[in-house]
Amino acid sequence: MAVKGTIVVDTEKCKGCNVCVVNCPFGVIALSHEVNSKGYHFLTMVEPDKCTGCTSCATVCPDSVITVYRAKI
Amino acid sequence: MDINDIIKPENKVYGKSSVLTDNIMHYCPGCSHGVVHKLVAQVIEEMDIQDKTIGVSPVGCSVFAYNYLDIDWQEAAHGRAPALATAIKRLNPDKYVFTYQGDGDLASIGTAETMHACNRGENIVIIFINNAIYGMTGGQMAPTTLLGQVTATTPYGRKAELNGYPLKITELLAQLEGTCYVTRQSVQNPAAVRKTKAAIRKAFENSMMKKGTSFVEVVGTCNSGWKVSPVEANKWMEENMFPFYPLGDMKDR
Amino acid sequence: MAEKVLMKGNEAIAYAAINCGADGYFGYPITPQSEVMETLMKEKPWETTGMVVLQAESETASINMVYGGAGSGKKVMTSSSSPGISLMCEGLTYLAGSELPCLVVNVMRGGPGLGTIQPSQGDYFQATKGGGHGDYRLIVLAPASVQDMYDFVDEAFELAFKYRNPAMILADGVIGQMMEKVEFRPAKPRRTEAEIRALCDSWATLGKPKTRERNIITSLALDPVVMENFNIKLQKKYAEIEEKEVRYSTYKTEDAEHLIVAFGCMSRICENVVDMAREAGIKLGLLRPITLFPFPKKPIDALVPQLKTIMSVELNAGQMVEDVRLVANGRVPVGFYGRQGGVVPNPDEIYEAFLQFIK
Numbered sequence: 058m059a060v061k062g063t064i065v066v067d068t069e070k071c072k073g074c075n076v077c078v079v080n081c082p083f084g085v086i087a088l089s090h091e092v093n094s095k096g097y098h099f100l101t102m103v104e105p106d107k108c109t110g111c112t113s114c115a116t117v118c119p120d121s122v123i124t125v126y127r128a129k130i
Numbered sequence: 131m132d133i134n135d136i137i138k139p140e141n142k143v144y145g146k147s148s149v150l151t152d153n154i155m156h157y158c159p160g161c162s163h164g165v166v167h168k169l170v171a172q173v174i175e176e177m178d179i180q181d182k183t184i185g186v187s188p189v190g191c192s193v194f195a196y197n198y199l200d201i202d203w204q205e206a207a208h209g210r211a212p213a214l215a216t217a218i219k220r221l222n223p224d225k226y227v228f229t230y231q232g233d234g235d236l237a238s239i240g241t242a243e244t245m246h247a248c249n250r251g252e253n254i255v256i257i258f259i260n261n262a263i264y265g266m267t268g269g270q271m272a273p274t275t276l277l278g279q280v281t282a283t284t285p286y287g288r289k290a291e292l293n294g295y296p297l298k299i300t301e302l303l304a305q306l307e308g309t310c311y312v313t314r315q316s317v318q319n320p321a322a323v324r325k326t327k328a329a330i331r332k333a334f335e336n337s338m339m340k341k342g343t344s345f346v347e348v349v350g351t352c353n354s355g356w357k358v359s360p361v362e363a364n365k366w367m368e369e370n371m372f373p374f375y376p377l378g379d380m381k382d383r
Numbered sequence: 384m385a386e387k388v389l390m391k392g393n394e395a396i397a398y399a400a401i402n403c404g405a406d407g408y409f410g411y412p413i414t415p416q417s418e419v420m421e422t423l424m425k426e427k428p429w430e431t432t433g434m435v436v437l438q439a440e441s442e443t444a445s446i447n448m449v450y451g452g453a454g455s456g457k458k459v460m461t462s463s464s465s466p467g468i469s470l471m472c473e474g475l476t477y478l479a480g481s482e483l484p485c486l487v488v489n490v491m492r493g494g495p496g497l498g499t500i501q502p503s504q505g506d507y508f509q510a511t512k513g514g515g516h517g518d519y520r521l522i523v524l525a526p527a528s529v530q531d532m533y534d535f536v537d538e539a540f541e542l543a544f545k546y547r548n549p550a551m552i553l554a555d556g557v558i559g560q561m562m563e564k565v566e567f568r569p570a571k572p573r574r575t576e577a578e579i580r581a582l583c584d585s586w587a588t589l590g591k592p593k594t595r596e597r598n599i600i601t602s603l604a605l606d607p608v609v610m611e612n613f614n615i616k617l618q619k620k621y622a623e624i625e626e627k628e629v630r631y632s633t634y635k636t637e638d639a640e641h642l643i644v645a646f647g648c649m650s651r652i653c654e655n656v657v658d659m660a661r662e663a664g665i666k667l668g669l670l671r672p673i674t675l676f677p678f679p680k681k682p683i684d685a686l687v688p689q690l691k692t693i694m695s696v697e698l699n700a701g702q703m704v705e706d707v708r709l710v711a712n713g714r715v716p717v718g719f720y721g722r723q724g725g726v727v728p729n730p731d732e733i734y735e736a737f738l739q740f741i742k
Contacts, residue, residue: 062143063133074160074360080319097159105133112144116320119164120155121146128136182590184455196599202588204454205601206447207477213444214451218588220435221407221457222576225590243447246440 061130062110066100067122073097077114077123083107086114147171149180153197160360162350163191163259165317167198169327170230170257173334174201183226184218186211188240190232191265191352209240212247215254219337226334228255234264237273237299244299251308251342255333258300258345260314261352262371269355273297276374281355296374300347304380310342312381316349316372318364329379341383349375385566392532392558395565396462396488397422399536400434404571405486406457407435409448411467414500415556416490419462432573442467446474446487453483454600456579456587458540462488464556465506466497469514475549476515479617480602482586484543486536487521488552490559491698493725501725502556504647507702510553511676518614520621522550522628523675525646529563537568542628544582546620553675555698557648557727621677630673631682635661639668641741642686644707645696646672648727653696655730656737667737675703683710692741694718696733 064086073088077100085108088098100123102108110127149171157163174183180201187195189208196203206214211229219227236244236258247254263281264270270283274296278287288296304312311333315326326348333344349371351363358366390398396419400408410420420438428434435452439445445461452459463471468489478485491506493499506514510523522542524535532554539550574582580589591597604610634654636642641660645653650671660667670686672679683693693715695704704719711717718740722728 061133061136063136065137070154072159076160076318076360076364079361110136110143113320115144116323117165117317119157119159119161119168121150121164121168123144124142124146125144126136126138126141127143128138128141130136181592184588184590186451193603196597196601200591200597202591202598203600204451204588205481205599205603206450207473210443210447210450210474213439213447214454216437216439216444217407217409217435217448217451217459218455220437221452221459222455222589242440243444246444 058129060109060127062108062125062127063105064102064108064114064126065124068099069093070120071097071099071122072120073099074119076117076119080113080117082111082113083109147175149175149200151198151200155198156194157191158354160351160353160363162261162317162348165323166257166259166326166348166350167195169323169330171199172327173331174199177331177334179226182224183228184222186214186218186227186229188229188231188235190235192230192232192259193266195230209235209238210243211235212240212243212256216247216250216252219252219254226337228257228334230257231259232265233258233260233262233272233274237297241299244303245306248303248343248345249306249308253337253340254343255337256343256345257330258347259350260347260375261350261355263352263355265352265355276370298375300345301380303345308342309345309381310383311336311344313379314347314349314375314377316367316377318351318367349377385568387564387566389562389564390529391418391560391562392526392529392554393418393490393560394422395529395533396536397426398567399533400460401426401428401432402567402570403537403540404432404458404573405434405460405540406573407452407459408461409437409439409445409452409459410461411439411442411445411463413464413467415492416462416464416488416559419488434573442470443474446471449485449487450474450478450483453478453485454481454588456583456589458574460486460488462490464490464492465494465503468506468509472509472514475521476513476517476519477602478549479519479521480517481600482547483549483600484547485549486539486543486552487549488554491553491555493723499725500556502648502698502727503723503725504555504649504698505723506553507675507697507699510551511678519617520676522546522548522624523553524550525553525673525675526558527647527650527671529558529561529565532558533565534568537571546624548620553647555647625677628674629677629679629681631679632671632673634669634671636668636670636686638666639686640666640689640691641668642690642693643667643669643696643737644672644683644693644703645669646675646703649696649698652728652730653733656734659730659734660737678706680710683707687711687714690715692716692718694720694737694740697721698727699723
């Protein structure tokens with residue numbers, strides 16, 4: 058029984074501060090090349106399979122733009 | 131099992147607190163204020179005291195705190211928040227009352243109000259964000275600016291003979307009889323965030339037990355004022371701020 | 384017949400506050416009004432009505448405690464004297480700018496600077512034109528007796544809550560320190576939280592129930608259009624106060640050809656001057672403004688046609704005289720007589736100055 062996680066990012070509210078990226082233990086996330094309407098490179102998953110739903114990213118996010126889901130599969 | 135199948139309400143393990151409003155915070159990317167706002171909101175939500183909490187916001191970057199937490203707020207003149215909170219709590223002892231202040235507000239113009247509210251042991255929570263700079267007004271020196279630190283008003287680095295010494299106000303407050311819980315925390319990584327949240331939770335609970343004032347300092351970053359990226363700011367804070375402002379509980383009775 | 388008690392003006396303020404259901408007093412010692420807090424501390428109202436009484440670390444802290452209390456819809460007050468009121472001016476403009484009701488008592492002493500502890504009326508401008516920044520006004524009541532000191536506390540609170548604006552009792556060292564008999568009024572109980580919510584739930588911060596939006600007490604508005612609209616709203620409030628809340632009294636003005644305008648302790652001294660002039664066959668009358676804001680413009684204006692002269696008599700270098708001149712608007716000469724430094728003139732010297740002026 059493995060645990061699988063994923064995140065949903067409110068890309069419009071993300072300010073691209075990158076603090077979550079450096080705190081992700083599994084290198085799942087990075088800032089996108091595209092920018093949102095404010096001109097920020099928003100957060101996106103580059104290695105979605107590695108996400109365990111550990112919530113490190115959401116915990117350090119100053120703007121609550123990350124929602125984390127986790128399920129047993 | 132496709133990733134999208136996981137995205138269901140029952141599988142949600144971390145999301146935005148219901149006590150936070152939908153307003154986008156005006157804080158700079160990566161600012162510690164945002165994190166601490168979220169923690170206060172989470173504590174209020176988890177304690178289910180949204181209808182019994184009154185916040186007092188300062189003048190400074192967090193002057194607009196009242197736009198971000200969906201509770202009743204009063205905005206204090208610069209430095210006066212502890213005086214407002216004193217009266218609100220004494221007149222409404224069944225309410226949770228807290229102030230949220232920056233280092234200029236609390237440790238410069240508001241020093242007397244801070245000292246005396248703590249010395250009277252007011253049953254309030256004081257949340258103090260120490261980022262060693264005046265953010266809102268454009269990066270000037272604060273009482274907690276480190277020696278040698280460059281700011282808009284210490285362009286050659288803070289010098290003691292010209293600008294005096296960085297003020298460890300939290301250590302001072304820990305020595306006052308009136309304080310029951312005095313701690314210094316940070317929010318630059320998940321572990322630190324969890325500790326800060328626990329500290330804020332304990333402070334709120336204390337404020338209903340007539341034990342005195344609970345004071346939670348959060349050493350935070352100001353990447354705009356320090357002119358570094360958010361990630362670099364956290365690193366600079368760890369290397370420069372923590373040695374002078376050591377983390378941990380100073381009093382817990 | 385209600386109980387009559389001999390007491391100082393300052394003490395009357397304290398008894399009146401307890402009696403009219405005040406919720407909190409936050410103050411700081413300063414001569415000549417420290418008896419207000421001393422009396423409150425002696426009476427221990429927290430054991431009877433539940434009123435909070437707290438000595439703060441400064442006048443600055445005191446007025447901000449008043450701000451916090453007022454923001455939660457409570458009946459709160461402070462008292463101080465001139466230098467202390469200067470420290471409170473920041474708080475007063477914030478209170479006006481946040482539309483908060485409260486009572487501030489100023490027992491004036493001689494200035495400027497540390498000045499003296501003797502009586503003065505040198506804070507007229509500060510009280511009526513705004514000692515703090517921005518266009519704001521305080522509702523200002525000027526007592527002339529110890530009974531006034533007692534009665535004006537409840538009256539000021541009523542006006543403050545009616546208009547959601549700070550109200551000031553502007554007394555002086557004479558009124559504060561002198562003793563006279565005071566008749567107590569029927570007691571008013573303190574309001575319960577439910578009553579406060581019923582009256583003030585649209586703005587007071589008592590904790591946000593699910594049934595309403597959060598209340599935010601602030602005077603900040605960065606958008607200039609929003610800020611101007613707020614200022615326009617304040618000005619409308621002040622215009623309404625000027626329209627409806629003027630209070631004044633007159634003494635022998637029906638047939639007066641000369642008029643003295645004086646408030647507070649000076650109005651009582653000038654009644655003797657009126658009598659002295661009448662004995663000498665001079666038709667002198669007195670108009671005593673009770674509200675300094677709103678200033679009794681219409682009552683003075685109505686008397687101007689029958690007057691040859693007006694004289695303002697004050698314990699300062701001439702402040703209210705300017706408002707009298709504005710009303711007279713050049714139609715009649717307006718003179719002034721005043722003493723400063725805490726010197727209180729006797730009727731003879733005022734009468735002498737009056738005679739000189741009307742020559």
